[in-house]
Amino acid sequence: MSNNAMVRKASSFEIVNHWALAVSFFVLAVSGYAFLFHLEGVGSVFGGFNQMRAVHNWAGVVFAVSLFLTIFHYLPVSLHFTSDDAAWFGKAGGYFSKRAAVPPQDELNAGQKLYYLVVLAAGVVISASGIVIWLRPWAKSGILLSHLLHNISFDLMVIAIPAHIYLATLANPGTFRIMVYGTVPLSWAKKRHAKWVQRMGF
Amino acid sequence: MTTTNRKALLISPELCIGCRGCQTACKAWNQLPGTKTVNRGTVENPPDLTPQLYNRIRYVEMPSETSVRWLFVNQRCMHCGDAGCMKICPAPGALYRTKEGAVAFDKDKCIGCKLCVEGCPFDVPRYDEKGKIAKCHLCFDRIAYGLLPACAKTCPTGAIRYGERDALVEMAKKAGYQKVYGEMDLEGLGAIYAFRDAPKIYGYAEKPGIPESVVFWHKVLKPLSYIGLGGVVAASLIHYVAFGPKKDEEVKKDE
Ligand code: SF4
Numbered sequence A: 001m002s003n004n005a006m007v008r009k010a011s012s013f014e015i016v017n018h019w020a021l022a023v024s025f026f027v028l029a030v031s032g033y034a035f036l037f038h039l040e041g042v043g044s045v046f047g048g049f050n051q052m053r054a055v056h057n058w059a060g061v062v063f064a065v066s067l068f069l070t071i072f073h074y075l076p077v078s079l080h081f082t083s084d085d086a087a088w089f090g091k092a093g094g095y096f097s098k099r100a101a102v103p104p105q106d107e108l109n110a111g112q113k114l115y116y117l118v119v120l121a122a123g124v125v126i127s128a129s130g131i132v133i134w135l136r137p138w139a140k141s142g143i144l145l146s147h148l149l150h151n152i153s154f155d156l157m158v159i160a161i162p163a164h165i166y167l168a169t170l171a172n173p174g175t176f177r178i179m180v181y182g183t184v185p186l187s188w189a190k191k192r193h194a195k196w197v198q199r200m201g202f
Numbered sequence B: 001m002t003t004t005n006r007k008a009l010l011i012s013p014e015l016c017i018g019c020r021g022c023q024t025a026c027k028a029w030n031q032l033p034g035t036k037t038v039n040r041g042t043v044e045n046p047p048d049l050t051p052q053l054y055n056r057i058r059y060v061e062m063p064s065e066t067s068v069r070w071l072f073v074n075q076r077c078m079h080c081g082d083a084g085c086m087k088i089c090p091a092p093g094a095l096y097r098t099k100e101g102a103v104a105f106d107k108d109k110c111i112g113c114k115l116c117v118e119g120c121p122f123d124v125p126r127y128d129e130k131g132k133i134a135k136c137h138l139c140f141d142r143i144a145y146g147l148l149p150a151c152a153k154t155c156p157t158g159a160i161r162y163g164e165r166d167a168l169v170e171m172a173k174k175a176g177y178q179k180v181y182g183e184m185d186l187e188g189l190g191a192i193y194a195f196r197d198a199p200k201i202y203g204y205a206e207k208p209g210i211p212e213s214v215v216f217w218h219k220v221l222k223p224l225s226y227i228g229l230g231g232v233v234a235a236s237l238i239h240y241v242a243f244g245p246k247k248d249e250e251v252k253k254d255e
């Protein structure tokens, strides 16, 4: 295959699912901040806090379902940690040197693997605790713990996800197109995901 | 809480005769329906606060060697200076501070999340059939017109008194109570109690406090949510300026 050929990095299902995650996260985070800090202006965009509560809860359902659907695709590769991944972290992914020579990476690089595991863990906790706060399945018990966990995972996410957005856009030109077209130039894939290219036999 | 001229209720179980006029007057003013109760072998009824019962008399029966000592304690929202319910509430205006320093509510603004129930150190907030908060609001709608709260107005013995908070504290001290319950706790309660014995005998914690997880959330997790987000955005900008994006051309040389 010529280096200019395009190879598929994400299926259309993954693209749609990723957008569902992104949009629901945005709605959840914005309304979440509005609840935390009583942002009345944001509340009125949603048509008042009562309505914002409903939107927040149902956006949470969308987020939880799409997060669940990512598991099949990203979890196995993320759990597969190799010495190349350790070396990648040793070089901080090459993000702090002009000459980036990092060890060859699989379909996800070491940073992406770690990111996925963090977001998956935080996502499971925030979804489960959100459901407890919403539906109060055990009357009074577990609500304060859920409130605490919901907010800890919220803090984790508003740190991890913007970093992910930066790295997938400005910091790495050519990456964002995966979320639009699902394809990347083979030359690009060879540089960033050499082991994956080899494994796939492109 | 910063309110000069703060008002309060002084509750004196020693003066209470257990007539429950306060319960009835509150229901009448707030148009809260009566509820069917059952005989549980005590005159205390109902057994707990409900969405239709904003205050009630708790009957404590203390057997002594010769007879039984009865304590009648008016149970209600304490209008805490540092109110756990307000702290945890996500809906602006659902719970609010009146200019007398009480904690009132607005059912239209309440979103029915019921978190206030968890944030309260005194297990006070209840919620109605629509899931909206229901509790004592210190008759803000009477006070505004210069009337006494319904309970204080009705109480025939002075066991519930409404007035300037400072004056009430002084009054209780003059009456021989060295410690007034709620004088200092939670930045001062808006319902203070003249207890003769240890608070726990009357059903109150010695040192009431907002749940620790709520305090931690308020002091640490809330600020972290915007410091964290702001920090990542700033770090990204700095990284972009200092190191710039990954350049494919440079990597090419290694090929
Ligand atoms: S007693 Fe409970 S409901 Fe009343 S002000 Fe204090 S925290 Fe709020």
Ligand code: SF4
Pocket: B085, B088, B089, B090, B091, B094, B095, B105, B109, B110, B111, B112, B113, B114, B115, B116, B117, B131, B132, B133
């Ligand atoms: S139930 Fe209503 S008053 Fe209570 S915390 Fe939720 S929004 Fe606030």
